[in-house]
Amino acid sequence: MNAITPASAERLVRVPLGERAYDILIGPGLIARAGREIAARLKGRKAAVITDENVAPHYLAALVASLEAAGIQASSLVLPAGEKTKSFEHLMTVCDAVLTARVERNDAVIALGGGVIGDLSGFAAGIVRRGVRFVQIPTSLLAQVDSSVGGKTGINTHHGKNLVGVFHQPDLVLADTDALNTLSEREFRAGYAEVAKYGLIDKPDFFAWLEANWRQVFAGGAARIEAIAASCQAKSDVVVADERENGPRALLNLGHTFGHALEAATAYDSRRLVHGEGVAIGMVLAHEFSARLNLASPDDAKRVEAHLKAVGLPTRMGDIPGDLPPAETLMDAIAQDKKVKSGKLTFILTHGIGQSFVADDVPSSEVLSFLKEKHP
Numbered sequence: 001m002n003a004i005t006p007a008s009a010e011r012l013v014r015v016p017l018g019e020r021a022y023d024i025l026i027g028p029g030l031i032a033r034a035g036r037e038i039a040a041r042l043k044g045r046k047a048a049v050i051t052d053e054n055v056a057p058h059y060l061a062a063l064v065a066s067l068e069a070a071g072i073q074a075s076s077l078v079l080p081a082g083e084k085t086k087s088f089e090h091l092m093t094v095c096d097a098v099l100t101a102r103v104e105r106n107d108a109v110i111a112l113g114g115g116v117i118g119d120l121s122g123f124a125a126g127i128v129r130r131g132v133r134f135v136q137i138p139t140s141l142l143a144q145v146d147s148s149v150g151g152k153t154g155i156n157t158h159h160g161k162n163l164v165g166v167f168h169q170p171d172l173v174l175a176d177t178d179a180l181n182t183l184s185e186r187e188f189r190a191g192y193a194e195v196a197k198y199g200l201i202d203k204p205d206f207f208a209w210l211e212a213n214w215r216q217v218f219a220g221g222a223a224r225i226e227a228i229a230a231s232c233q234a235k236s237d238v239v240v241a242d243e244r245e246n247g248p249r250a251l252l253n254l255g256h257t258f259g260h261a262l263e264a265a266t267a268y269d270s271r272r273l274v275h276g277e278g279v280a281i282g283m284v285l286a287h288e289f290s291a292r293l294n295l296a297s298p299d300d301a302k303r304v305e306a307h308l309k310a311v312g313l314p315t316r317m318g319d320i321p322g323d324l325p326p327a328e329t330l331m332d333a334i335a336q337d338k339k340v341k342s343g344k345l346t347f348i349l350t351h352g353i354g355q356s357f358v359a360d361d362v363p364s365s366e367v368l369s370f371l372k373e374k375h376p
């Protein structure tokens with residue numbers, strides 16, 4: 001199991017946020033080494049590990065053993081898997097477990113899991129005792145390249161997704177790339193949509209590299225570590241430029257306006273659509289919509305679609321199993337997701353691959369007629 005890792009296989013991305021700065025370590029074997037890495041950085045010697053029922057059987061025992069071996073007293077809480085766990089009810093359970101474990105401000109809450117566990121545990125870490133230390137051990141590709149970095153935490157309410165939460169940066173992120181071996185192929189692909197997104201936002205060379213190397217990224221090894229490190233670096237750059245999303249951080253929402261509308265239209269039913277799949281379709285739509293507004297060449301939209309299709313992601317609304325509501329209903333979801341100011345919407349549009357920008361004057365009538373045209 002615990003093969004000695006050649007140091008060259010591992011990557012470190014530092015998020016330089018002043019007194020909230022932290023390291024992201026990316027590579028194999030990090031769960032087995034987590035105790036040492038955490039003990040070297042945090043003063044406290046207690047930790048509450050939060051995980052879910054899919055991840056626990058694979059990695060919880062190894063993590064707890066690693067913590068105990070480093071002198072960190074560990075308690076653990078295993079929650080149900082899935083988006084519904086990001087709720088007030090489970091937030092209470094987590095806060096209670098953290099307090100029962102007598103975790104104090106220099107001790108840590110450790111999130112071992114995907115974005116659901118990360119968002120929920122990070123929120124609890126941000127509010128218990130007005131903030132305790134927080135370590136992310138992301139186990140899904142999406143969490144390794146996106147949700148574990150940047151400090152956004154939160155839960156869902158019946159008003160919508162992620163509406164209650166706090167900014168609470170982690171003190172350390174350990175992205176153990178071996179953990180991805182037990183992730184389903186579908187969840188891996190969905191996370192890959194967010195990897196491609198970084199190229200499409202402002203890194204055309206990275207997108208071209210992915211077009212050439214995606215098979216190796218899917219296979220594992222050095223190319224996978226490289227893609228995750230490049231993604232974490234890209235996310236870190238955006239977060240450092242705009243920690244609380246007053247401006248450029250919005251670029252991370254490329255493809256997400258259409259994507260969220262499709263997630264809502266499928267009632268967040270993961271059998272039909274998971275987040276990254278919605279983002280894949282959304283990114284193709286964002287490029288097509290930009291071409292329709294004469295901002296970008298239609299060839300770029302074709303190139304984006306060809307790549308996402310090659311990796312096996314859905315790229316068209318018609319790829320979603322089952323019927324979709326009419327374009328008007330999708331438009332309502334977009335209008336709810338966004339602040340509509342006198343018929344104008346804020347959208348992430350593009351001048352081409354790697355040339356995205358924030359447009360805040362998109363007429364909603366244009367969006368609606370585009371959706372009607374694209375509706376299956």
Ligand SMILES: NC(=O)c1ccc[n+]([C@@H]2O[C@H](COP(=O)([O-])OP(=O)(O)OC[C@H]3O[C@@H](n4cnc5c(N)ncnc54)[C@H](O)[C@@H]3O)[C@@H](O)[C@H]2O)c1
Pocket residue numbers: 052053054055058081082083086113114115116117119139140141142143146147148149150151152153161162179180181182183184187275
């Ligand atoms: N905070 C942020 O900045 C941010 C950014 C993007 C997304 N998010 C949030 O992240 C969530 C989605 O994250 P996700 O896609 O990781 O979802 P998830 O946490 O539900 O994980 C997906 C599935 O994979 C399973 N899983 C995770 N790791 C595994 C492993 N190594 N082996 C086997 N199974 C494993 C989980 O149990 C779950 O069933 C959403 O709630 C979204 O809102 C947050």
Ligand SMILES: [Zn+2]
Pocket residue numbers: 146194256275279
């Ligand atoms: Zn996303």
